[in-house]
Amino acid sequence: MALSKEERILEFVLKNAVRGDPDSVVDTIDRYCSSKEWAMNVGNEKGLILDKIVKETNPSVLVELGTYCGYSAVRIGRLLKPDARFFTLEVNPKFADVARQMLEFAGLKDKVQILEGATYDIIPQLKKKYEVDTLDFVFVDHWKDQYKPDTLLLENCNLLRKGSVILADNVIVPGAPDFLKYVRTCGKYDCTNYLSHLEYMNEDDALEKAVFRG
Numbered sequence: 001m002a003l004s005k006e007e008r009i010l011e012f013v014l015k016n017a018v019r020g021d022p023d024s025v026v027d028t029i030d031r032y033c034s035s036k037e038w039a040m041n042v043g044n045e046k047g048l049i050l051d052k053i054v055k056e057t058n059p060s061v062l063v064e065l066g067t068y069c070g071y072s073a074v075r076i077g078r079l080l081k082p083d084a085r086f087f088t089l090e091v092n093p094k095f096a097d098v099a100r101q102m103l104e105f106a107g108l109k110d111k112v113q114i115l116e117g118a119t120y121d122i123i124p125q126l127k128k129k130y131e132v133d134t135l136d137f138v139f140v141d142h143w144k145d146q147y148k149p150d151t152l153l154l155e156n157c158n159l160l161r162k163g164s165v166i167l168a169d170n171v172i173v174p175g176a177p178d179f180l181k182y183v184r185t186c187g188k189y190d191c192t193n194y195l196s197h198l199e200y201m202n203e204d205d206a207l208e209k210a211v212f213r214g
């Protein structure tokens with residue numbers, strides 16, 4: 001069988017990036033996806049906003065909803081302190097397999113744990129099975145219809161504490177209107193919108209930061 005787009009991206013990285021150098025992996029994925037094949041990585045423009053917020057938060061325990069090829073897992077993982085614990089959740093086995101190889105090549109295999117399965121199955125396991133108390137940072141980048149239900153699930157599993165940061169990609173395109181309305185009006189979050197552009201395109205997109213009030 002021919003290679004999938006995600007496997008073509010991985011192959012390009014394995015051939016053109018520097019093993020053990022996460023910055024070169026990020027740059028190489030951006031080079032491929034901006035010149036050869038578009039793919040739904042958060043990209044460099046929104047990625048720089050993500051970097052800034054991760055650095056400001058300096059998280060010890062993090063979760064990412066939606067790994068895809070591992071671009072943002074590498075991007076976030078490269079900024080974490082040595083003892084940080086970072087779980088990235090991916091429902092698609094083929095994407096998880098590409099991401100595993102991407103993280104290994106970047107030298108982040110021991111820093112980032114890929115959990116394969118649906119967010120609604122894994123989130124309720126984080127406390128007991130994965131020994132999580134509360135989360136410092138959550139990057140939401142999976143499927144627009146899951147943004148709000150998974151935010152409610154994080155709340156109901158007592159995984160959020162005062163100051164927990166939820167950062168959501170794509171709140172303009174594809175858009176997650178029910179999520180935006182919820183975090184902005186429920187009274188439990190302090191929200192900030194970061195206007196940017198859809199990865200590798202000129203079209204508007206934005207990140208939304210929602211800090212749990214506790």
Ligand SMILES: Cc1ncccc1-c1cc(O)c2nc[nH]c(=O)c2c1
Binds near residue numbers: 169170199
């Ligand atoms: C695929 C697509 N087409 C046109 C416009 C935007 C997108 C798009 C962009 C993203 O960053 C995504 N991130 C996570 N999950 C998605 O489904 C997703 C979809």
Ligand SMILES: [Mg+2]
Binds near residue numbers: 141170
């Ligand atoms: Mg996205």
